[in-house]
Amino acid sequence: MQLYHDKDADLKVLDGKKVAVLGYGAQGRAQALCFHDSGIDVTVGVRKDGKSWNKAKEDGLKVQEFADAVKDADVVMMLLPDEIQPDIYKDYVLPNLKKGAALEFAHGFSITYKLITPPEDIDVIMMAPKSPGDKERDEFVAGFGVPALICIHQDYTGNAKNIALALAKGLGSTRAGVFETTFDNETYTDLFGEQSVLCGGMTAMIKAGFETLVKNGYPPEMAYFEVLHETKLIDDLIYAGGFELMWNVVSNTAEYGGLTRRDRVITDESKKGMQSILDDIHDGTFKNQWRADFENGLKGLREMEEADRNLQLEHTGKEIRKLFERKN
Ligand code: NDP
Ligand code: MG
Numbered sequence: 001m002q003l004y005h006d007k008d009a010d011l012k013v014l015d016g017k018k019v020a021v022l023g024y025g026a027q028g029r030a031q032a033l034c035f036h037d038s039g040i041d042v043t044v045g046v047r048k049d050g051k052s053w054n055k056a057k058e059d060g061l062k063v064q065e066f067a068d069a070v071k072d073a074d075v076v077m078m079l080l081p082d083e084i085q086p087d088i089y090k091d092y093v094l095p096n097l098k099k100g101a102a103l104e105f106a107h108g109f110s111i112t113y114k115l116i117t118p119p120e121d122i123d124v125i126m127m128a129p130k131s132p133g134d135k136e137r138d139e140f141v142a143g144f145g146v147p148a149l150i151c152i153h154q155d156y157t158g159n160a161k162n163i164a165l166a167l168a169k170g171l172g173s174t175r176a177g178v179f180e181t182t183f184d185n186e187t188y189t190d191l192f193g194e195q196s197v198l199c200g201g202m203t204a205m206i207k208a209g210f211e212t213l214v215k216n217g218y219p220p221e222m223a224y225f226e227v228l229h230e231t232k233l234i235d236d237l238i239y240a241g242g243f244e245l246m247w248n249v250v251s252n253t254a255e256y257g258g259l260t261r262r263d264r265v266i267t268d269e270s271k272k273g274m275q276s277i278l279d280d281i282h283d284g285t286f287k288n289q290w291r292a293d294f295e296n297g298l299k300g301l302r303e304m305e306e307a308d309r310n311l312q313l314e315h316t317g318k319e320i321r322k323l324f325e326r327k328n
Contacts, residue, residue: 145172
């Protein structure tokens with residue numbers, strides 16, 4: 001993959017340009033604050049008098065309603081939840097977007113699945129930091145940045161890549177490294193990762209491990225420690241040094257047990273499940289289901305959240321986590 005660093009990006013590309021950051025949540029806040037510190041002329045676009053409106057004002061940033069923020073902007077960043085982007089785009093962005101402006105995303109969902117089909121006379125780009133917003137901001141404040149991806153979907157001005165790279169530089173990401181890919185590849189891999197491993201796979205594995213121990217008569221408190229609490233300790237090692245570091249740090253018994261038993265957990269059936277998850281992402285099945293639930297007032301999502309809240313694992317966790325709170 002093509003990798004870019006500081007020397008490949010020039011913040012001057014954004015000189016005299018106005019950047020509108022729509023949304024002031026996880027990504028919007030982190031990115032807007034970093035851009036501001038990097039000398040970029042940034043305006044936050046949010047709904048009037050909402051939580052974000054006040055927060056952005058308190059943070060000392062320029063704040064406008066969506067339509068006003070877009071009117072003047074040379075770069076419009078869609079840092080709103082993916083499911084609401086199409087409506088905000090239709091109502092406020094498209095009617096106010098300047099010819100030759102850049103429409104920017106932090107995830108490819110809306111473009112890949114054609115929930116947003118931008119006009120031909122603009123640039124359409126992505127700059128996706130590979131990090132939650134808070135960490136992005138912390139790394140920037142510490143003088144570095146988190147790695148990011150950039151993608152060019154439409155290059156009307158001929159300057160699309162330079163703008164994407166400049167935004168990445170404004171976030172400090174070119175200090176770490178910026179890979180170039182496509183909207184589709186970003187969308188498909190991102191969704192697959194969160195569904196099969198990060199959010200879906202991991203919770204399913206923890207839940208199944210917990211239930212197996214409790215069914216065999218072990219106290220839920222012990223089950224919680226062994227299958228949930230310690231996932232962080234193990235993942236920190238994998239994050240820092242890959243499997244190799246983790247295998248070196250855990251006991252030989254844990255290493256031998258893990259290596260000889262893991263294929264009983266993730267079996268050929270599980271791998272077929274993973275493939276079907278990817279197939280659903282590719283052929284639009286997942287997108288259609290998610291859109292249908294959104295249009296149905298998120299009824300399915302709320303029911304599943306409620307079911308998870310009622311898991312014994314979650315009740316046990318609430319009590320255990322209190323023990324980790326310092327009392328003085
Ligand atoms: P958030 O859920 O944190 O966005 C919240 C913002 O959206 C708030 O400013 C909120 O305003 C506004 N908002 C929510 N609902 C509405 C609505 N109905 N009408 C108007 N404004 C609304 O989003 P994220 O930062 O998580 O995601 C933004 C993009 O970044 C997405 O494309 C996501 O996929 C991508 N991304 C996210 C990452 C993350 O760390 N979360 C990582 C990488 C990419 P108010 O306060 O007024 O409600
Ligand atoms: Mg992701």
